[in-house]
Amino acid sequence: CTAAACRDRLFDPPARWLLVPRSATTAGSDCNKIGVSHEGFATEGARCQQRVGSCLDGQIDDLYAADAASDAPRHFLAAAVAARSGGAAVGLAMAASTAAGGGGLQLSTARRQASVVRVEVDAAALRYTVNTSPGEIRAAAAADFAAASGGGRLVARVVNVGTLRAEFTVTVDRCTPDGGIAAVAAQTLTLAAPPGDGAEAEVAFALSLTPAAAAADADAEYSCVVAVRDALARETHAVAVSFAVAAIVDDRGTQGGSLAASGTGATATGGAADGVQLLAREATCVDACPSFFDVLCLAFAGGCLARAAAVVAGVVVACCCLAGVARRPQLLCWLCGPR
Numbered sequence: 564c565t566a567a568a569c570r571d572r573l574f575d576p577p578a579r580w581l582l583v584p585r586s587a588t589t590a591g592s593d594c595n596k597i598g599v600s601h602e603g604f605a606t607e608g609a610r611c612q613q614r615v616g617s618c619l620d621g622q623i624d625d626l627y628a629a630d631a632a633s634d635a636p637r638h639f640l641a642a643a644v645a646a647r648s649g650g651a652a653v654g655l656a657m658a659a660s661t662a663a664g665g666g667g668l669q670l671s672t673a674r675r676q677a678s679v680v681r682v683e684v685d686a687a688a689l690r691y692t693v694n695t696s697p698g699e700i701r702a703a704a705a706a707d708f709a710a711a712s713g714g715g716r717l718v719a720r721v722v723n724v725g726t727l728r729a730e731f732t733v734t735v736d737r738c739t740p741d742g743g744i745a746a747v748a749a750q751t752l753t754l755a756a757p758p759g760d761g762a763e764a765e766v767a768f769a770l771s772l773t774p775a776a777a778a779a780d781a782d783a784e785y786s787c788v789v790a791v792r793d794a795l796a797r798e799t800h801a802v803a804v805s806f807a808v809a810a811i812v813d814d815r816g817t818q819g820g821s822l823a824a825s826g827t828g829a830t831a832t833g834g835a836a837d838g839v840q841l842l843a844r845e846a847t848c849v850d851a852c853p854s855f856f857d858v859l860c861l862a863f864a865g866g867c868l869a870r871a872a873a874v875v876a877g878v879v880v881a882c883c884c885l886a887g888v889a890r891r892p893q894l895l896c897w898l899c900g901p902r
Contacts, residue, residue: 572627577640578639578640578641579639579640579641580639580640581623581626581627581630581638581639581640582638582639582640582643583597583623583626583638587621587626589603591603592606594607594617594618594619594620595618595619595620595621596621597621597622597623599618599619603618604618626638630642693794693795694727694728694729694730694794695725695727695729695793695794695795695797696723696724696725696726696727696728696729696731696754696756696793697723697724697725697793697799697800698721698722698723698724698725698729698731698754698791698792698793698799698800699721699722699724699791699799699800700719700720700721700722700733700789700790700791700800700801700802701720701721701722701763702719702720703717703718703719703720703789703802703804704717704718704804705717705718705770705787705804705805705806706806707806707807707808707809708770708806708808708809709808709809709810709811710772710776710777710779710780710781710783710808710809710810710811711777711780711811713771714769714770714771714772715769715770715771715806715808716767716768716769716770717735717747717767717768717769717770717787717789717804717806718765718766718767718768719733719765719766719767719768719789719804720763720764720765720766721733721752721754721763721764721765721766721791722754722757722762722763723754723755723756723757723762723763724757725756726756727756728753728754728755728756729753729754729793729794730751730752730753730793730794731751731752731753731754731791731792731793731794732749732750732751732791732792732796733749733750733751733752733766733789733790733791733792734747734749734789734790734791734792735747735749735768735770735787735788735789736787736788736790737787737788738785738786738787738788739785739786739787740783740785742773742775742776743772743773743776743783743785743808744770744771744772744773744776744785744787745770745771745772745773747768747769747770747787748768750766750768752764752766770787770806772808776808780810780811781810782807782808782809782810783807783808784805784806784807784808785805785806785807785808786803786804786805786806787803787804788801788802788803788804789801789802789803789804848867848870852867856874
């Protein structure tokens with residue numbers, strides 16, 4: 564650029580600085596863009612037929628000269644910002660930087676612009692505010708349960724007795740005797756400051772025996788401490804809760820009982836049927852051998868020989884009749900009667 568406007572442009576006001584889009588720059592591999600390098604020349608197509616300097620168009624001097632000679636510049640800072648602001652008036656001013664030898668550019672526009680701001684804060688300068696308030700356990704109880712039932716239930720009512728809304732942690736631990744009650748998970752809750760609503764809450768915990776205590780299946784008395792802690796894990800109140808665990812007690816025998824035969828009836832004695840009258844009948848051959856033709860069963864069943872003999876005799880008579888009819892067919896006609 565040999566025009567007068569191109570000379571000494573380092574002293575130009577900020578309005579004549581160039582605002583170049585990213586599409587007009589390259590990392591070195593594209594011709595005719597700001598930042599072209601040897602890679603761009605090497606990859607230029609038909610470079611032997613190109614004019615000298617064909618890959619060097621679109622440089623900063625070219626953009627400046629084009630804007631300086633144009634009535635509608637595109638890359639001068641004032642024109643570029645005005646175009647991006649929808650034609651709104653834009654004010655430009657140089658702002659001195661607090662850093663030595665530095666400078667800055669300040670743009671004023673009436674248009675709302677989207678921007679990304681990164682804020683860095685020294686972690687040592689941060690302060691965390693945590694509300695703490697004392698809490699109390701107004702009531703806590705646990706019902707007795709059986710060792711084989713799988714566990715019991717402990718319920719506690721926690722109250723915020725301070726002046727701030729705060730977070731509390733309720734724990735159940737320090738159970739005695741040791742090794743009997745399994746660990747209980749703590750619960751966290753937030754309570755409002757009294758006397759408003761939400762200043763107290765009811766918390767329920769599941770109690771269970773350790774595998775060793777459950778396998779022992781013995782009566783035992785246990786005691787656990789229910790404690791409430793503030794947001795800084797400081798214990799503000801605690802109460803002890805006692806409860807019993809009962810073992811399985813076998814107070815009944817087998818439910819079948821025993822039968823004392825007495826004629827055609829019997830009286831059930833012993834077990835869970837004490838004092839209950841049961842009527843029973845004596846077993847018969849039909850009960851012992853349901854099949855009528857099961858001769859072997861009838862022969863070995865007690866008291867069924869007569870029935871076995873009757874079955875055998877019946878079979879013999881039937882065979883004799885069939886043999887007689889086979890030899891003398893006229894007997895069949897005689898049985899049927901005259902025609």
